[in-house]
Amino acid sequence: MTLTARDIGFRYGSQPVLTDINFALDKGRFHALLGPNGAGKSTLFGLLTRLLALQQGDILLAGRSLKKHPAEAMRQIGVVFQQNALDLDLSVRQNLMYHSALHGLSRKQARRRGDRELERFDLMDRANDAVRTLNGGHRRRVEIARALLHQPTLLLLDEPTAGLDIASRNALNEHVRRLCREDNLTVLWATHLIEEVQEHDRVMILHLGQLMADESGHELCRQTATDSLAETFKSLTGVSS
Amino acid sequence: MKLIAYWHCFAGVQTREWLRFWQQRTRFASALVRPLLWLVVFAAGFRAVLGISIIPPYQTYITYETYIAPGLCGMIILFNSMQGALSMVYDRELGSMRVLLMSPLPRPFLLVTKLLAMGSVSVVQVYIFLFIALLVDVKPPMWGYLAVMPALILTSLMLGALGLLIATWIKQLESFAGVMNFVIFPMFFLSSALYPLWRMNEASPWLYWVCQFNPFTHAVEAIRFSLYLQWSPLAWGVSTGVTVILVILATIGFRPQRTKILGSKPA
Numbered sequence: 459m460t461l462t463a464r465d466i467g468f469r470y471g472s473q474p475v476l477t478d479i480n481f482a483l484d485k486g487r488f489h490a491l492l493g494p495n496g497a498g499k500s501t502l503f504g505l506l507t508r509l510l511a512l513q514q515g516d517i518l519l520a521g522r523s524l525k526k527h528p529a530e531a532m533r534q535i536g537v538v539f540q541q542n543a544l545d546l547d548l549s550v551r552q553n554l555m556y557h558s559a560l561h562g563l564s565r566k567q568a569r570r571r572g573d574r575e576l577e578r579f580d581l582m583d584r585a586n587d588a589v590r591t592l593n594g595g596h597r598r599r600v601e602i603a604r605a606l607l608h609q610p611t612l613l614l615l616d617e618p619t620a621g622l623d624i625a626s627r628n629a630l631n632e633h634v635r636r637l638c639r640e641d642n643l644t645v646l647w648a649t650h651l652i653e654e655v656q657e658h659d660r661v662m663i664l665h666l667g668q669l670m671a672d673e674s675g676h677e678l679c680r681q682t683a684t685d686s687l688a689e690t691f692k693s694l695t696g697v698s699s
Numbered sequence: 700m701k702l703i704a705y706w707h708c709f710a711g712v713q714t715r716e717w718l719r720f721w722q723q724r725t726r727f728a729s730a731l732v733r734p735l736l737w738l739v740v741f742a743a744g745f746r747a748v749l750g751i752s753i754i755p756p757y758q759t760y761i762t763y764e765t766y767i768a769p770g771l772c773g774m775i776i777l778f779n780s781m782q783g784a785l786s787m788v789y790d791r792e793l794g795s796m797r798v799l800l801m802s803p804l805p806r807p808f809l810l811v812t813k814l815l816a817m818g819s820v821s822v823v824q825v826y827i828f829l830f831i832a833l834l835v836d837v838k839p840p841m842w843g844y845l846a847v848m849p850a851l852i853l854t855s856l857m858l859g860a861l862g863l864l865i866a867t868w869i870k871q872l873e874s875f876a877g878v879m880n881f882v883i884f885p886m887f888f889l890s891s892a893l894y895p896l897w898r899m900n901e902a903s904p905w906l907y908w909v910c911q912f913n914p915f916t917h918a919v920e921a922i923r924f925s926l927y928l929q930w931s932p933l934a935w936g937v938s939t940g941v942t943v944i945l946v947i948l949a950t951i952g953f954r955p956q957r958t959k960i961l962g963s964k965p966a
Contacts, residue, residue, distance in 0.1 A: 500962055509800060509955040532803035541962055543794040547722040559711020560802035562704025
């Protein structure tokens with residue numbers, strides 16, 4: 459499913475945080491939303507997930523307005539937040555069951571889909587362990603598995619590797635890329651770490667609330683006459699990644 | 700969405716609340732210490748406060764313990780609801796609220812479901828309290844325990860919605876200490892929980908009317924009358940009306956951006 463953002467603007471009080479944001483995601487592709495801390499990424503995620511109310515512009519999912527058809531949109535979106543959204547005292551499976559129930563799935567369906575995701579994410583042996591006993595990388599995997607339970611077509615991840623070591627970061631990034639390829643999932647991955655972006659990704663650079671670039675990594679490097687995405691990022695934002 | 704989806708959602712939120720209750724049973728048990736202290740210690744000191752009057756719904760002279768037990772049931776729900784509402788928008792429950800709000804079901808339904816789930820845990824605490832109160836001779840009729848359940852659920856919904864409304868809209872009250880001083884204590888003391896209102900009228904007619912306008916008074920009276928198998932149209936009418944209004948205001952007016960659900964500092 460495609461997502462289109464049209465003329466999005468957002469302010470906190472009199473302070474503009476996002477200005478005239480326009481983009482359309484390609485179906486089944488990995489999109490990197492790259493921006494330094496404070497660029498407006500979390501605000502944009504807040505708008506895409508309806509945790510923030512749109513002040514200006516609109517967001518369309520498969521051509522349908524998020525404002526007018528929120529239920530349809532939320533069925534199609536899976537979200538992984540920057541901050542932990544798991545119940546640490548509950549088991550992995552109990553967390554998954556809770557999410558499934560919120561999407562109206564019966565216990566039987568929830569169990570079946572939960573087991574499928576746990577198998578896929580290699581977490582089956584931890585299903586009955588309390589989330590508190592899992593390391594950071596495993597917790598993030600549980601969050602991604604959970605976000606996929608209701609079989610969304612669009613996966614939004616807001617700095618999903620925050621707080622992870624390099625090895626876990628790379629593994630998680632690769633895992634989501636595989637999902638994108640295998641499930642034809644559209645992915646929007648927000649990060650401030652250029653290492654998580656590959657040159658064939660579509661790269662959207664957000665800086666000071668404005669979309670400075672929206673092209674494939676290769677094309678961006680060509681346009682800015684730079685050798686790497688890191689240089690491109692620096693030339694566009696003035697910030698070293 | 701089909702109706703069955705709403706049911707699965709409702710059941711799922713309830714289940715989660717009960718799992719958490721079980722995980723944190725010592726915390727919930729310690730929350731019973733406060734009302735039990737009031738019942739055993741405070742009530743012993745004020746035993747003579749009721750004098751020789753007979754107050755409806757009681758049909759005979761009663762001990763002070765018997766009088767304040769329904770008020771303390773209200774107190775358990777009052778503390779839990781305010782604490783629960785604050786945790787929904789400021790701390791412990793933020794993660795689960797993020798997940799909750801990603802559901803495709805309508806937000807007012809999700810929020811009422813959440814408030815009812817938190818309320819059902821409070822109701823069980825009230826029953827444990829009433830069970831322990833048997834030890835100090837608070838013995839309502841057997842059927843009263845069943846008859847009081849709707850009043851307890853209604854009270855928990857009313858106070859949960861009030862807590863959510865306050866926590867969302869009044870920034871100054873984002874700490875539990877603030878809520879305790881400006882909401883819980885005034886509501887509790889300016890009600891019929893600890894003393895019959897005719898006593899208050901004798902002391903100050905002005906305070907009497909403040910108590911009469913306090914919805915918590917009517918919630919406590921609905922609990923009291925139901926527990927003794929009597930019907931109080933005023934208490935039920937006011938409690939139901941206020942609950943409906945508060946639930947509408949709290950759920951329709953809910954704005955995640957006024958809370959910490961998105962994160963402490965979105966940028």
